[in-house]
Amino acid sequence: MITVRNLTKKYRELTVLDDINMEIADGEIYGIVGVSGVGKSTLLGCLNGLENYSQGSICIDAVCVEQLNGKGLREFRRNIGMIFQNFSLISRKTVYQNIALPMECWGYSKQEIDHKVRELAGLVEIQDKLMERPDNLSGGQKQRVAIARALMLEPKYIFCDECTSALDPKTTNAILKLLKSIHEKLGITIVMVTHEMSVIQKICQKIAILEDGRIARIGPVEKIFWEQPDALLNLTGEERRLPLEPDKYLLEVAEEDMEKLKEFMQENDVEYRELRKEDV
Amino acid sequence: MFEGSRLMKYLPTVIVPAIWVTLKIIFISAVFSIFFGVILGTILVLTDDEGLRPNKVIHFVLEKITDIIRSFPTMILIVALIPVTRLVVGTSVGANAAIFAITVGCTPFATRMTENALLTVDKQLIRAAQSMGASDLQIIRKVMFVEGLPVLVSNFTIMLINMLNMSAMAGAVGAGGLGAVALTYGYQRFDDAVMYFVVAILIIIVLFIQGMAKIIYKKLK
Numbered sequence: 027m028i029t030v031r032n033l034t035k036k037y038r039e040l041t042v043l044d045d046i047n048m049e050i051a052d053g054e055i056y057g058i059v060g061v062s063g064v065g066k067s068t069l070l071g072c073l074n075g076l077e078n079y080s081q082g083s084i085c086i087d088a089v090c091v092e093q094l095n096g097k098g099l100r101e102f103r104r105n106i107g108m109i110f111q112n113f114s115l116i117s118r119k120t121v122y123q124n125i126a127l128p129m130e131c132w133g134y135s136k137q138e139i140d141h142k143v144r145e146l147a148g149l150v151e152i153q154d155k156l157m158e159r160p161d162n163l164s165g166g167q168k169q170r171v172a173i174a175r176a177l178m179l180e181p182k183y184i185f186c187d188e189c190t191s192a193l194d195p196k197t198t199n200a201i202l203k204l205l206k207s208i209h210e211k212l213g214i215t216i217v218m219v220t221h222e223m224s225v226i227q228k229i230c231q232k233i234a235i236l237e238d239g240r241i242a243r244i245g246p247v248e249k250i251f252w253e254q255p256d257a258l259l260n261l262t263g264e265e266r267r268l269p270l271e272p273d274k275y276l277l278e279v280a281e282e283d284m285e286k287l288k289e290f291m292q293e294n295d296v297e298y299r300e301l302r303k304e305d306v
Numbered sequence: 307m308f309e310g311s312r313l314m315k316y317l318p319t320v321i322v323p324a325i326w327v328t329l330k331i332i333f334i335s336a337v338f339s340i341f342f343g344v345i346l347g348t349i350l351v352l353t354d355d356e357g358l359r360p361n362k363v364i365h366f367v368l369e370k371i372t373d374i375i376r377s378f379p380t381m382i383l384i385v386a387l388i389p390v391t392r393l394v395v396g397t398s399v400g401a402n403a404a405i406f407a408i409t410v411g412c413t414p415f416a417t418r419m420t421e422n423a424l425l426t427v428d429k430q431l432i433r434a435a436q437s438m439g440a441s442d443l444q445i446i447r448k449v450m451f452v453e454g455l456p457v458l459v460s461n462f463t464i465m466l467i468n469m470l471n472m473s474a475m476a477g478a479v480g481a482g483g484l485g486a487v488a489l490t491y492g493y494q495r496f497d498d499a500v501m502y503f504v505v506a507i508l509i510i511i512v513l514f515i516q517g518m519a520k521i522i523y524k525k526l527k
Contacts, residue, residue, distance in 0.1 A: 074437055100439040107438075114434035118452050118526065127448065128438040179438065 027052055028073065028183070028217070033082035035068060042068050043079065044239040050232075052182075055209055055216045057226045057247070060236035066219040067187050069236070073217065074106045074185060075099045086183070104132070107176025107214075111188035113168040115160040121147075121171050122156040128178040146174040149211075150204060166197035173204065177212075184208075186218045190225055198222075202229050227251065311499035316491055321484075321500075325507060327401050328483035331473045335408040336466055342409070343416020346372070348446060350417065351424045358432070358442045372414040380475050383411050404481030408472050412465060419461035423454040456526040463519035467512050474508065484508060 033046040042065045050056045058066050071077035073084055075091045084091040086105070094102050115124045122143055129139045147153040150170040160168055169189060176184055186205070190198040206229055209216055218230060226233055226247060233250060235243040243250055313321075346368060352358050353365040378386065384407045388398045395402045427450050435449045451458070477485020484504050492501025 071433075076433060076436055100441065103437055103439040108434060110430055110434060112428070112430055114428070114430045116431065116449060116453055118455065127435070127440075130448070131435075131438060131440040131444050175438070185437075 027087060028215075029083075029085045030073070031083045031085075033069075033072060033079055033084060035065075035072060035077065035079040042239050043072070046082070046241055048234050048241065048244060050215065050217060052215055053209075053213055055206075055218065055229055055231050057230035057233035058217065058219045058236060059221065059223075059226055059233050061221060064236045065239045066221075066236055070185050070187050070217065070219050074103055074108065104179050105181050106183045106185055107179070107181040109169070109172050109176050109184065109186045109189040111191045113160070113165075113172045113192075115168060115171055115175075117160055119159075120156065121152065121158050121160065121163070124160065124171055125156075125174045125178060128175060132179065142178060143174075146177050149177070149208070150174045164197070165193050166200055169193065169197075169201050170204065173201075173208070177208070177214075181214065183215045183217065186216065186220075188220055189218070190220070190222065195224075198225065199228070205229060311497050312491075312495075313497070313499040313503055316487070316500055317503075320487055320491060321503065321507075324482065324484050324487040324504075328470070328473055328485070328511075331401050331404050331408065331476070331481065331483055332466065332469050334405045335412060335469055335473075336462075338405070338409040339412035339416045339465070339469070340462060342413045344420050346413070346417040347420025347424065348450075350421045351450075352442070352446075356429070358436075358445060368417075372417050375410065375414040376418070378411070380411060380472050381478065383407065384476050384479055384481075399480035399482075401482055404473060404476040404483070407476060407481075408469060411472060412469055415465050415468065416462070419465055420458065423458035423461050424450050426457050427453045456523050459519060459523050459526060463515060463523075466515050466519075470508065470511060470515075 028048075028050040030046050030048045033043055034041065035043040046069065058069060060066050068077055072079045072091070073086070075094060079092070086102070089102055091099075091102070116127070119127075125143045125146060126139045129142060134142075143156070144153065147156055150173050152167055152170045152174065155163060155167060155171075160171065163171065172189075173184075184205070190201055193201060202225060205216060208214060216229075218225065220226060230247050232246050233244070234241050235250070350365060350368055350372075353361040353368070355362075355365075375383070384404075387407050387410055390410075391403045391406050392398045395406050397403055431449055431453060432445055435445045440448065473481065473483055474485030474488070477483050477487070478489055480486075484507060488501050488504035491497060492499075492504060
């Protein structure tokens with residue numbers, strides 16, 4: 027369980043995070059959403075002690091970050107795997123060496139490392155790329171390597187910092203599917219920082235929307251997407267409402283049928299977000 | 307042009323021993339300069355505002371000392387160091403004295419070269435290493451130096467060639483080596499053949515260092 031209370035972070039005079047309060051339950055996939063520069067990554071950095079903060083408290087499983095330093099902080103971070111937008115792989119090391127790095131840092135034996143690397147390479151489906159250098163991999167493959175590396179120390183939490191922003195839609199879907207399956211198989215709590223609404227829709231159960239360093243809205247994804255969709259549109263700058271489950275709700279209407287549809291809606295006092303195929 | 311030159315006479319007795327002296331000066335000075343430069347350069351990066359262990363005082367003092375020594379013209383630095391050289395090495399002439407002076411002159415250079423190479427390492431990569439619980443020492447060894455090594459090699463190549471330049475200048479103030487031969491046996495005795503021969507040897511050494519560095523850089527990259 028992650029509990030954030032009255033978190034405030036300032037860079038000199040500038041308030042980057044302002045009185046943040048949130049709770050992330052175990053086993054949840056939690057999204058932190060907002061436009062670029064709003065403080066999402068900074069918040070994530072605070073959560074695993076990479077960033078200092080001016081005020082407030084962050085406690086993960088009853089351990090409060092602000093009370094930790096040195097070795098305590100290192101131990102604390104063992105429980106958190108991180109995945110970054112630009113993959114953050116060491117280009118001069120092989121995929122195998124990159125994945126092995128966390129366990130090497132913690133002094134595991136070569137056999138233990140080898141066993142774990144191969145197990146996780148299988149899980150993220152890059153077992154045939156272990157001896158390659160990251161430069162020879164595609165974006166999706168690189169992110170799979172980063173996911174395997176994040177799982178090496180068997181963390182309870184995975185923090186994803188815009189982990190699909192550098193990927194094309196198809197690869198994004200594959201990575202999200204992988205994260206979802208890891209979440210289901212290993213029961214890991216995932217915190218996702220993103221500005222992509224489609225990512226939130228596909229994977230998150232709960233979201234917090236950041237605006238100007240403050241939490242503007244917080245709640246289950248479905249609730250926010252359906253009850254306050256305009257807030258999301260303002261946030262993303264997108265021009266249309268996003269249906270939550272396209273298969274169930276999305277209706278393709280030919281332009282010539284649009285008038286008939288509007289008439290139908292007026293007659294039946296139906297808002298278009300409530301429309302189902304069988305209503306027509 | 308080269309009539310009456312004593313090149314062939316000097317070749318085995320003066321020039322060949324001078325090549326070894328120059329190589330000895332460069333090699334030993336490089337080892338010491340790189341050793342101290344890597345340590346000091348790493349401290350500069352660590353104590354930087356955005357470093358792993360920010361420390362304004364240490365960073366400021368180290369940075370200023372580095373810049374002050376670097377701003378000395380080579381010849382002036384060698385001469386200015388004579389009392390210290392005498393104190394440390396016991397003499398102000400010869401190869402050992404030159405090694406000391408060149409090491410002092412090149413260490414700030416190596417420090418900045420190390421700093422420059424380590425700063426090219428992606429900050430996000432360091433953040434990733436921190437997030438997996440790596441200690442500062444592990445981040446330096448397993449991430450920063452691994453990733454920054456090609457640039458480090460490339461930078462040190464520039465320094466080695468600069469060192470050759472310094473060793474030739476040190477020859478003018480009693481260091482011996484190829485610089486002294488070119489000046490004493492070539493320039494002052496109006497023996498152009500000796501002077502150009504020494505220049506040719508220096509060019510070959512530079513090309514060799516550059517060529518080797520290119521191969522190593524490619525392999526590392």
